[in-house]
Amino acid sequence: MVAVLSIGRGNAKTALSAGLALGSVMGEWDKQPKREILLAARNRDQAKTAFNFLVGFVESLPKAKRERFIIRRGSRLEVEYTGNGGGLARCIAADGRSILGGAPTLAILDERAAWEREKGDTLENAILSGLGKRGGKALIISTSAPDDANTFSRWLDEPPPGTYVQEHRPAFGLPADDLESLKIANPGAVEGIGASLEWLQAQARRAIARGGSALSSFRNLNRNERVSTEDRSVLITVDEWLSAEVKLDDLPAREGPCILGVDLGGSRSMSAAAAYWPVTGRMEAWGSFPANPSLGDRGASDGVGTRYVEMNNRDELFVLGEATVPTGPWLSEIVKRLDGEVPACIVGDRFRHAEFAEAMQKAGLRVPFIWRGFGWKDGAEDIERFRRALFDGEVKTLPSLLLRSAFSDAVTLIDPAGNHKLAKARSLGRIDAAAAAVLAVAEGARRMARPAAKARAAEWV
Incomplete structure (x- = not known):
């Protein structure tokens, strides 16, 4: 029912979310009529980024399929498809009140680790409770959270029955510029997606030289390691x-x-x-x-x-x-x-x-x-x-x-x-x-x- 993906920053997580939402709204793998897809993000700006990816994919389709889409901008970010039984994709921010009463067939929770704790948990619970109405599925996708207490970390560490987990996290204790572990956290870099391995190694060495929160942030975001990004210093070397x-x-x-x-x-x-x-x-x-x-x-x-x-x-x-x-x-x-x-x-x-x-x-x-x-x-x-x-x-x-x-x-x-x-x-x-x-x-x-x-x-x- 739920799939969880943890991967480093810059590996096309939001684009992947938008692509899956497009395929679902068109009924490519779900033939239910009046399909409802939710693409949830931390705030409206992030939701708008996902919406722009979705619109860009729609504009790349052949004209015959493109004409069946209705795109709504403004207070609501929606993409409606009138063919194949119809479907509606909505991009929303992490506010549980915005999806009460929904019955999604697919829910995508983008950058889940970055959501505010209370509002994020409220939205997640509201979404998951609505999935059962029509046998819906959820994809929870994010860079690693900074601690074990984060809800996204708990999905990875203690997945309930019916959950698939895929985590791209290297072993702890390796140098920040270690090439093989950078490949583990950034599999897209090998295929030309996102930042190159040369850029990642250069950023790692810069973070090592600066130390402190710069190094912690690089490990958390680019190496997908579960470390806090607060200002810090080693107790002793x-x-x-x-x-x-x-x-x-x-x-x-x-x-x-x-x-x-x-x-x-x-x-x-x-x-x-x-x-x-x-x-x-x-x-x-x-x-x-x-x-x-x-x-x-x-x-x-x-x-x-x-x-x-x-x-x-x-x-x-x-x-x-x-x-x-x-x-x-x-x-x-x-x-x-x-x-x-x-x-x-x-x-x-x-x-x-x-x-x-x-x-x-x-x-x-x-x-x-x-x-x-x-x-x-x-x-x-x-x-x-x-x-x-x-x-x-x-x-x-x-x-x-x-x-x-x-x-x-x-x-x-x-x-x-x-x-x-x-x-x-x-x-x-x-x-x-x-x-x-x-x-x-x-x-x-x-x-x-x-x-x-x-x-x-x-x-x-």
């Missing part, structure tokens, strides 16, 4: 993090107070903890997933292959619980991995206050808890303290695939004042371990910066 990894013989001892940074995951995400000893600079980190789905299946759905299985084999990632990670037993397991050492404090997200309180009670931990926010205020300070400690050589850890993976997916969003807060580089990324590390190291840096309290001698008065 690969080389900067590798400087903190040392061999076992060079790893500092567990001395002094232990700071435990914790990022509790939700029902589907990872829970992670990072232990940091600020006196010596030693850091250890662990992550956890529930057992269902398996680590192999999670790796496939997150686009990282067997990475989670490898982390499990290295004892950096463990499985606990069935559908969700139980917070109390999980926190107890983390403390066990400290060989019984009780952390001096636990640092976590203030918005998970109730969950942390319950977890600490179940784990039998009676230690101070320090609440930190992940927004601009607390986040900017914690990120800056973490970077300073790392660059000054105050963070040392064994090579960790868990932390490498987390930091490779971790970026910072930048507000107009230049403040940073932690975010994902891609929607399917797992940055929980990086968040836990930032919390632990930042709190350790604050403690080390405080002057030591001097004991006052007793005085007799």
Whole structure:
């Protein structure tokens, strides 16, 4: 009933939509009388572009067929065909009220990922509910959305029965100017449709040189990758993090107070903890997933292959619980991995206050808890303290695939004042371990910066 196509910008999506609408309105593959075709776009300007494609295709037909068309411009953008039982194609904007009462035989939702959330969902629901009246079909076509929560992303990731999905998205982590992956996202370029491969590579190199939102936009629009286009910067580079990894013989001892940074995951995400000893600079980190789905299946759905299985084999990632990670037993397991050492404090997200309180009670931990926010205020300070400690050589850890993976997916969003807060580089990324590390190291840096309290001698008065 529904076909979903995801492909890069410039691969003739709107022209394809108009061509399918023309064939349907003429009854080339649907002989129902009084056919009704809807070509829905984000706004009127985009709807007009689709309408102009449709009119251009009509004008290219032989005169005998062209004379059977009635084209209406103005408040309504319609193309009516009087032959073969009749048909009407309408180009509309994303406003659900404009199609109430319709009974479309074909609906084409163009650039679905760019629609406004509320109005777009209203229009989509109204269209799909009307398809059943006459056995209609729908085509949802767009460039990739910037995140998993977008309705178009959900069509791709969780297609309901009766849905065909075709997605032209390259593997994650490749250079932006990689030729073969550009071909995957832009199959039309090989056939002379849209931008050439040479132009795409030149634009990719320009975006790489500029970085930030320019690179994110290129990946999202031209490479069809599911990445956010907000202003962003990397948290740390690969080389900067590798400087903190040392061999076992060079790893500092567990001395002094232990700071435990914790990022509790939700029902589907990872829970992670990072232990940091600020006196010596030693850091250890662990992550956890529930057992269902398996680590192999999670790796496939997150686009990282067997990475989670490898982390499990290295004892950096463990499985606990069935559908969700139980917070109390999980926190107890983390403390066990400290060989019984009780952390001096636990640092976590203030918005998970109730969950942390319950977890600490179940784990039998009676230690101070320090609440930190992940927004601009607390986040900017914690990120800056973490970077300073790392660059000054105050963070040392064994090579960790868990932390490498987390930091490779971790970026910072930048507000107009230049403040940073932690975010994902891609929607399917797992940055929980990086968040836990930032919390632990930042709190350790604050403690080390405080002057030591001097004991006052007793005085007799």
